[in-house]
Amino acid sequence: MIISASTDYRAAAQRKLPPFLFHYIDGGAYAEYTLRRNVEDLAEIALRQRVLKNMSELSLETRLFDETLSMPVALAPVGLTGMYARRGEVQAAQAAAAKGIPFTLSTVSVCPIEEVAPTLDRPMWFQLYVLKDRGFMKSVLERAKAAGVTTLVFTVDMPTPGARYRDAHSGMSGPNAAARRILQAVTHPAWAWDVGLFGRPHDLGNISTYRGHPTSLSDYIGWLSANFDPSISWKDLEWIREFWQGPMVIKGILDPNDAKDAVKFGADGIVVSNHGGRQLDGVLSSARALPDIADAVKGNLKILADSGIRNGLDVVRMLALGADAVMLGRAFVYALAAAGGAGVSNLLDLIEKEMRVAMILTGAKSISEISADLLVRELPPIQPEPGKKSDQAA
Numbered sequence: 485m486i487i488s489a490s491t492d493y494r495a496a497a498q499r500k501l502p503p504f505l506f507h508y509i510d511g512g513a514y515a516e517y518t519l520r521r522n523v524e525d526l527a528e529i530a531l532r533q534r535v536l537k538n539m540s541e542l543s544l545e546t547r548l549f550d551e552t553l554s555m556p557v558a559l560a561p562v563g564l565t566g567m568y569a570r571r572g573e574v575q576a577a578q579a580a581a582a583k584g585i586p587f588t589l590s591t592v593s594v595c596p597i598e599e600v601a602p603t604l605d606r607p608m609w610f611q612l613y614v615l616k617d618r619g620f621m622k623s624v625l626e627r628a629k630a631a632g633v634t635t636l637v638f639t640v641d642m643p644t645p646g647a648r649y650r651d652a653h654s655g656m657s658g659p660n661a662a663a664r665r666i667l668q669a670v671t672h673p674a675w676a677w678d679v680g681l682f683g684r685p686h687d688l689g690n691i692s693t694y695r696g697h698p699t700s701l702s703d704y705i706g707w708l709s710a711n712f713d714p715s716i717s718w719k720d721l722e723w724i725r726e727f728w729q730g731p732m733v734i735k736g737i738l739d740p741n742d743a744k745d746a747v748k749f750g751a752d753g754i755v756v757s758n759h760g761g762r763q764l765d766g767v768l769s770s771a772r773a774l775p776d777i778a779d780a781v782k783g784n785l786k787i788l789a790d791s792g793i794r795n796g797l798d799v800v801r802m803l804a805l806g807a808d809a810v811m812l813g814r815a816f817v818y819a820l821a822a823a824g825g826a827g828v829s830n831l832l833d834l835i836e837k838e839m840r841v842a843m844i845l846t847g848a849k850s851i852s853e854i855s856a857d858l859l860v861r862e863l864p865p866i867q868p869e870p871g872k873k874s875d876q877a878a
């Protein structure tokens with residue numbers, strides 16, 4: 485087991501949440517091979533220890549899309565965050581703002597843009613999916629602009645939702661899902677009280693505001709499947725540019741050629757991501773994909789990376805592999821589910837401390853000094869998972 489604060493928060497989240505929600509967060513696509521590799525590949529990257537270099541002056545500050553960040557970390561867009569803690573998007577966004585880092589609101593958040601943005605003393609980021617309903621896309625971009633959103637994160641690795649079999653087992657979807665969810669809620673009283681009762685309304689806030697009527701959670705899976713658009717291509721992104729003059733970041737890049745296309749398109753940044761192993765199982769971990777992408781496009785746009793980051797060492801590893809900044813997904817969600825906004829604040833403080841230790845002991849005094857020189861060796865060649873071969877053959 486890989487020990488970190490998010491291991492503890494994960495265990496606490498599992499105790500608190502109804503299983504359908506815990507497994508929705510925790511799970512990935514198919515056999516969850518990529519999900520595991522995201523975490524394990526990062527943990528295998530060895531850092532080069534350096535000593536006696538007078539590390540008394542250390543700066544984690546970084547500039548990204550005309551913003552100053554206290555450290556090169558942002559919270560990733562996570563759908564249904566308001567189901568994991570009471571009005572969870574507001575709590576997580578406030579913890580991020582207090583730490584001096586960006587929060588990214590998902591298209592499929594519980595709290596709408598208009599509920600989250602006014603509670604913050606820094607601009608938030610907004611994530612948009614490519615959807616068949618272009619009217620919704622236009623209107624939500626206008627709302628984001630009106631709410632002072634600075635950066636648009638455009639997620640492109642979900643032309644269709646991935647197959648997540650845990651959801652069918654846990655009651656998120658599948659036979660008798662609604663009845664199973666109710667049963668799970670009543671047997672998890674801390675959650676039922678905090679979120680079930682006082683965290684209402686439970687709907688997709690951004691979409692309900694547009695449609696003028698509630699989009700309930702039972703509509704969620706259906707709405708996603710009906711609205712994702714597999715016909716999307718780079719050309720379709722051009723009209724979005726007309727609506728969005730601010731920084732635009734393309735999330736879900738895993739191949740150097742796609743990264744080059746993002747440069748050609750004029751993106752301000754990319755997120756090297758496999759959606760936390762939730763889309764195509766068997767693709768490369770982000771840690772493996774990142775160095776080739778950085779070789780291809782570093783300096784032409786900002787490179788963010790996510791998938792598998794669980795602690796401050798992982799942040800430093802991603803930066804050493806070529807990222808300018810990272811996004812946290814499950815790491816912050818486990819903390820939020822376990823302990824609300826205070827949990828997210830504590831996690832971010834721990835990540836900062838872990839980064840400081842890593843920087844002091846690798847001799848990097850600032851974020852710009854974190855480079856491939858900090859790495860002892862590349863990742864070893866890809867191995868089949870021990871014991872998995874026979875599982876698959878069975």
Ligand SMILES: Cc1cc2nc3c(=O)[nH]c(=O)nc-3n(C[C@H](O)[C@H](O)[C@H](O)COP(=O)(O)O)c2cc1C
Nearest residue numbers: 509560561562563590639759760790791792813814
């Ligand atoms: C429960 C859950 C919901 C997510 N929802 C979204 C979403 O609405 N939009 C999006 O672009 N990415 C979404 N993601 C992916 C995250 O933004 C991020 O890429 C991923 O969590 C990174 O991997 P990690 O969780 O291993 O850090 C979601 C991830 C999780 C775990």
